[in-house]
Amino acid sequence: MDQRRLGIIVFCAVSAFASASPSQPGGAAAPKPCLECHTHVSLQDTVHATLSCAACHRGHIPREGDPPHQAKKDLPPPVCGLSCHWEPPDSRPGGSPAAYPDSVHGRAYLERGVLDTARCWDCHGRHNIKPVADPDSTVNRRNVPVTCSRCHEDMAVVLKYNIHAESPYQQYRQSVHGRGLYDKGLLNFAAVCTDCHGVHNIQGVGTPHLPAKDPATCGKCHRLILEEYSKSVHGREAVKGNVDVPLCVDCHGEHGVAAAASPEAPTSKAHVPDTCSVCHARPEIMRKYGVPEDRIRTFIESFHGIAIGLGGTAEASCVNCHGVHDIRPASDPESKISAANLSKTCGQATCHPTMSEKIAGTKIHRAYDRAKSGAPFYVKKVLVWTVFVLTGLTLIFFIPALIRRRRGTPGP
16 A cells, blocks of 8 residues: 555544544533643634634543643644545645645655644644634735745755745745735735645645646636637647646746736746747757747847847837737638738737738748858848948047047147
8 A cells, every 4th residue: 555545544544533532512611621721822713712622632631630741742733634624625626624635745744754844733823723714814815925935935944855946935925916915905816825736735846737837727817818828839739738838837937927017027028039948949849849940049130139139128029929828830820920910910000010911921030041041141241241340440540539639639
């Protein structure tokens, strides 16, 4: 029997034993004996206000005359599992508590005994558990990122377990989602950790079909964008499980998602060529799908690419011509770069509104080398050398003139 299955069985068995153990009925002579010693504990105004201490701490049911337990280790950890929170694992978004044993946290704790991992009380609190809707709850939407950060911003934990993201909260706080949550108060609209990663069923980064990287997860909020992406050349392959195609997080990032209008965003006009180059500058992938390998280089050398490289913001980048989420091959009649649509694409109001179909058909990704382009190669060479020669002549005449001016001597 594998360890994962054994861990789940143990979890369920302990929970079942806990539910069968004697306990004081909720609200009846409940926590008073314990609170005579544990004066710092209060269950008032919590979700467990009507429970006895023994309802969670099953291993120690104090009776009059019993000696107190000597140390914290004398008490077994609380069993939250199926004794109370018994819903089927898939009964709610993010998984019910019963999904915890098969999560990345549950496997670490139940199978390997890792105490650094998140357990029920690490997220929900111990004696101060509040309803999720309560603003003071540690698992309230507004507080979830901070709750997760207690482990995921702890560099000792991150390095010890080689966790994928080193500072997810700091990135999230500056992201479009984090600013929406904290700066604009979009409590029910801005995505938080549990919307993407799940709740009790969180999985590790190497898990196949990881929800946090699944376009369908982003599509829960961005529905129209998901529809566009699903019909694109990338989306159609993603549905097949093709690991070569970009998913949402490959272009937008993970925790630090920024609006495209933000200068630092990987989807901003200045950075789009670099973002696309992650795939399109890799010869092995381009050859695999019959795509020319020089698309990024030829764009950078084009008028559009040079202008963007110099800080231009009005010139066309990859997405202005190919689309954003709806990228299709040129052979697709609905593609923005199909022969029938080129003049419309180039003729956008902010680009070339009077461009004819003939001019629109001019190749942008032209490789200016002797073998492929012929005459344009020599024209480019002449133009480049002309610039160098004129610059050299300017310096030859300008520098002596500047020296004479500074010395106050007349020219020839």
